[in-house]
Amino acid sequence: MPRPLLTSSQSLCKSDLVFHRVHAAVGLYVLCHFLLRYVLFFAGSDDMGFGGTSPRLLLLILSPHLALQLSGLAFDIPRKRHPDGNRIWPQYRYEALVFCGRCLALLLFASWNKERMVRRNDDAPTRSGLALARSAPFIPAAIVIAAMMAADSVTNRYRTLRGGGSSRTIRDLSGPPGALYLMSSAQFHATLHSIMTTDRMGVQIAALTVVQTSAFGMTLRRKGIITQRQGLCLYSLVLALGMIVIARDLADRGVLCRALFYGNAAAMMRMDCGMNKYILWTLMTGVVHEAIREKDSEPDLNASSIWPSLTLISTFLLLYSARKRQRKES
Numbered sequence: 001m002p003r004p005l006l007t008s009s010q011s012l013c014k015s016d017l018v019f020h021r022v023h024a025a026v027g028l029y030v031l032c033h034f035l036l037r038y039v040l041f042f043a044g045s046d047d048m049g050f051g052g053t054s055p056r057l058l059l060l061i062l063s064p065h066l067a068l069q070l071s072g073l074a075f076d077i078p079r080k081r082h083p084d085g086n087r088i089w090p091q092y093r094y095e096a097l098v099f100c101g102r103c104l105a106l107l108l109f110a111s112w113n114k115e116r117m118v119r120r121n122d123d124a125p126t127r128s129g130l131a132l133a134r135s136a137p138f139i140p141a142a143i144v145i146a147a148m149m150a151a152d153s154v155t156n157r158y159r160t161l162r163g164g165g166s167s168r169t170i171r172d173l174s175g176p177p178g179a180l181y182l183m184s185s186a187q188f189h190a191t192l193h194s195i196m197t198t199d200r201m202g203v204q205i206a207a208l209t210v211v212q213t214s215a216f217g218m219t220l221r222r223k224g225i226i227t228q229r230q231g232l233c234l235y236s237l238v239l240a241l242g243m244i245v246i247a248r249d250l251a252d253r254g255v256l257c258r259a260l261f262y263g264n265a266a267a268m269m270r271m272d273c274g275m276n277k278y279i280l281w282t283l284m285t286g287v288v289h290e291a292i293r294e295k296d297s298e299p300d301l302n303a304s305s306i307w308p309s310l311t312l313i314s315t316f317l318l319l320y321s322a323r324k325r326q327r328k329e330s
Contacts, residue, residue, distance in 0.1 A: 023071045027216065029064045034209045041202060041245060048202040048245075055111040058201075062104055065208060069100045072215070088218045091158040095151050096211055102147035103208040106197045109139055114199035140197040141285040148277060175232050178326030184271060185318055186239045189263035193246050195285055196259070203249050206242035213238050257307035262288055264314035272321055 040049035053061070077088055190207050197204065214235055221231045250256040266284055269275040 019071070019074065023068070026064050026068045026071065030068050030212055031216070033061070033064075034205070034213065037202070037205050038209075038241065047200050048205055050111075050201045053111060053201075055108060055115060058107060058111045062107060065100065065212065066104060068212065069097045073097070088215060088222065091154060092215075092218075094154045096215055098147055098150045098154065099211050100208065101150075102143060102194070103204045103211065105143045106140055106194055107201050107204045107208075109143065110197055110199050110201045110204065113197075117199055138285065138289075141195045141281070144191060144194050145278065145281060148281070175228075176326060177328070178322040179232070179236070181271065181322040181325050182318075183236065183239060185264070185267035185322075186243055188267040188270065189246055189260070190242060191281070192259060192263045192266060192284060192288065193249070195281070196255075196288055198253075200249060202245055203242075206245040210235075210238050210242055257305070257311040259288070261307060261310045261314050264311070264318045268314075268318060268321060 037048040045051075050058070072093060077090065077093070079090060190203075190210070193203050194207070217226070217231050217234045220226045220234075221228065226234070247256060247260075250259045262284060266280060270277060270280055
């Protein structure tokens with residue numbers, strides 16, 4: 001039987017009622033902000049309308065997103081993950097905070113980088129500024145690796161708890177194995193693009209949308225408002241929208257095919273070959289930045305380029321692997 005999305009005021013004391021309603025209001029802001037950014041994206045606005053947004057204004061705009069994640073920690077939830085996998089449990093809540101932090105850090109980096117590029121010809125760079133500028137391409141990779149380490153520490157903590165609270169967010173969902181494999185592969189593309197962050201913020205907003213709307217979907221599932229299948233469809237839709245944002249950004253930068261190839265390769269090396277994630281992403285950091293530097297000498301869609309063929313082959317292999325997992329289940 002579906003329950004109301006908002007907890008009844010009769011079941012809460014005054015202080016708890018205020019907290020619940022403030023949390024709901026912040027959640028509404030977050031959903032409306034995501035909706036606005038996607039409307040601007042499909043309307044053709046540059047970088048989801050972030051254009052000349054300064055780092056300080058961006059910090060103000062993004063503060064409710066962090067507030068939503070932090071306020072969610074105060075709610076009582078079951079210690080163990082529900083068998084259908086599509087409801088919030090403690091490990092997920094802290095991992096979501098980590099990945100929300102990653103998105104916010106990369107958004108602020110992109111905003112700072114854009115402002116730095118605008119001012120580069122106006123101000124004489126200081127020695128410390130030059131050092132930071134040289135290391136800038138690898139700052140996103142450092143943020144990504146730091147987030148991985150933090151998420152792994154959360155996983156390890158819950159793995160050692162009595163009763164076993166550790167679980168894999170996507171692969172332990174109740175759903176078709178092939179579809180779950182492709183959902184996981186989309187996360188590899190998001191991580192790859194995070195490493196490639198420069199001065200554009202749209203992709204990280206898309207990643208943040210996945211993090212925070214998936215939690216909202218889990219709440220809808222816990223309240224019985226949507227079914228398990230509807231929850232999976234909602235998550236798939238948000239992932240698909242994110243991949244559209246990623247694809248447009250990569251196409252604008254002239255590296256669509258090679259980035260898709262590297263994302264597919266990273267997914268298969270990790271999920272099919274079991275490659276250590278830290279070795280994988282350290283390798284990808286070097287390969288991707290070298291590929292970006294070489295893009296002008298060999299455009300992705302040049303008739304003589306091998307990248308479209310490599311992308312098609314890697315996509316076929318990824319789909320084949322997903323199909324094989326699906327057939328094994330059946």
